[in-house]
Amino acid sequence: METKSKKNFEMTKKDFNQINRRSLFFNQWGWNYERMQGSGYLYILMPQLRKLYGDHTPELKSAMKMQNQFFNTSNFFNTIIQGIDIAIEEKEGASSIETVAGIKSGLMGPFAAIGDSIFAALVPAIMGAIAANMAVQGNAVGAFLWMAVNFVIMWFRWIQLRFAYNQGVNLVTALQGQLNALTDAATLLGVYVVGALAATMVNTKIIYVAHLGKMAVNFQDKIDMIMPKLIPALIVGAIYWMLGRKRMTSTRAIFIVIIVAVILSALGVLGKAV
Amino acid sequence: MGTGIAIWQVIILTIYSMYQIMDELTLQTSLSQPVWAGLIAGLVMGDIKTGLIIGGSLQLTVLGVGTFGGASKIDANSGTVMATAFAIGTGMRPEVAVAALGVPVASLMIQTDILARFANTFFQHRVDKMIDKEDYKGIERNYLYGVLPWTLSRGIPVFLALAFGGPFVRSAVTYMNANLDWLSNGLATAGALLPAVGFAILLRYLPVKKHWPYLILGFVITALMSTVYGNISLIGTTLAGMNKTFTTAFASLPMLGIALIGFALAAIEYNRASREMAKAENAPTKTTTTDNNIEEQDGEIHGDEI
Secondary structure (H helix, E strand, O other), X not given: OXXXXXXXXXXXXXXXXXXXXXXXXXXOOOOEOOOEXXXXXXXXXXXXXXXXXXXXXXXXXXXXXXHOOOEOOXXXXXXXXXXXXXXXXXXXXXXXXXXXXXXXHHHHHHHHXXXXXXXXXXXXXXXXXXXXXXXXXXXXXXXXXXXXXXXXXHHHHHHHHHHHHHHOOHXXXXXXXXXXXXXXXXXHHHXXXXXXXHHHHOOEEEOOEEEEOOEEEEHHHHHHHHOOOHHHHHHHHHHHHHHOOOOOOHHHHHHHXXXXXXXXXXXXXXXXXX | OOOOOOHHHHHHHHHHHHHHXXXXXXXXXXXXXXXXXXXXXXXHHOOHHHHHHHHHHHHHHOOOOOOOOOOOOOOHHHHHHHHHHHHHHHOOOHHHHHHHHHHHHHHHHHHHHHHHHHHHHHHHHHHHHHHHHOOHHHHHHHHHOOHHHHHHHHHHHHHHHHHHOHHHXXXXXXXXXXXXXXXXXXXXXXXXXXXHHHHHHHHHHOOHXXXXXXXXXXXXXXXXXXXXXXXXXXXXXXXXXXXOOOOOOOOOOOHHXXXXXXXXXXXXXXXXXXXXXXXXXXXXOOOOOHHHHHHHHHHHHHHHOO
């Protein structure tokens, strides 16, 4: 039974490249509400599964059914899971199918959390802030800089498969500490950048000037003496508070901000700073 | 067509908007980000600067909005394409276009995103059937058909709006500029305020409670520096106006410098945290040889993150 299912398959450089190519260019094409990346996972490993179990065998069919089940993880870490998966299946053959199903569902959560927070949220936040900062001044360099960073990330996605294949399951437990330290440092940078952005990118000021007899009180000047950019900071703080309310979504918050801004501007309280 | 947007421009922008969602799903080259959408739409429409301003503003608005676990987010990208095209095509102020066009379009497109994700369930079921039939080519083919719902979900609305929305937008812009000054100014203010939403959303999921001192540092360093730099360049301009021989130009605030300070703080924290974790790991059990190997590989990965 073992001899039939294994067929002396061993991953070659071509196989690694094929999995990586499919992951880079086609992952999530079939994303759907029922099984999310389910069929995507199967699609990426399909050629290797066929070589591993042989066409039209009951082993291949049950492997395909298992790989087609619910799966969803970060785009940036899916080949780590696939590397571990293929290493196990190559060694154990069809008898490992249940183990692999367990590993898949066990790993997709943690990797989704790490991957999404670093690559889908923090990098876009930091690089997006830099690119946008330059863009609003009419400078396109930031956008190219961001693209360059993303090519480095693609390279990282490319090398992780072979690394995971060689390290197998050990990898996840051994890397956990380092990844936590890295996530910690990256989120610190994120918090710092938001502080910096609040000070530069919210271009608004109080335009209301009170006239007391002959004296004109310019509120913005008085505020600048206390702390420059205090108004943008207060606005960010207010929206932060608002987002914590029940039934508040980011889209709703955006519309509320537009409406309030139009009203305050029409009343002559708030204006756009140059 | 009399809207300032030629048919070839409509077609290129439609193709771009179809490509960008696929980029967002798999490759992620950053071409699917509002800054790029602004740059590309600006290039197609012949005014890169306006494109960059709109793209940059919308980028900041959605800074903290990510797709977690496949949730739909507001499609700032399609919003940028339309706001840029109409702003340049009909002569709308970029700041007004952000709030008046970019945001509403972006949030309407949530619906087509949901539709695409829903439609793909159909192909998922076909893949199920193909597995039973052992039709290997069919499995791969049906998986790749997923490209249709995705691209159409962006391409159709963008095409329809750009091709037929022009006259409506144009007359609205003319009316607003002539009669609704308060609304036009208000929307410009809103456009300037919208980045605050992006920052607030970002703060919502970042561990602010843990790292709050760095929030203050980032804000205060930048606020003070930007005031200093701003005032110096103001003095420079004034002096240049009074004295013709004064030609020194003062640079504006270098944001890269501010970012590098933050990077240094993050590096300090990383060293501290990994030392602490190493201590915690070594204390209970001595780990074996495999660890050295991993650490070496690991160092390589860390270098790539920035």
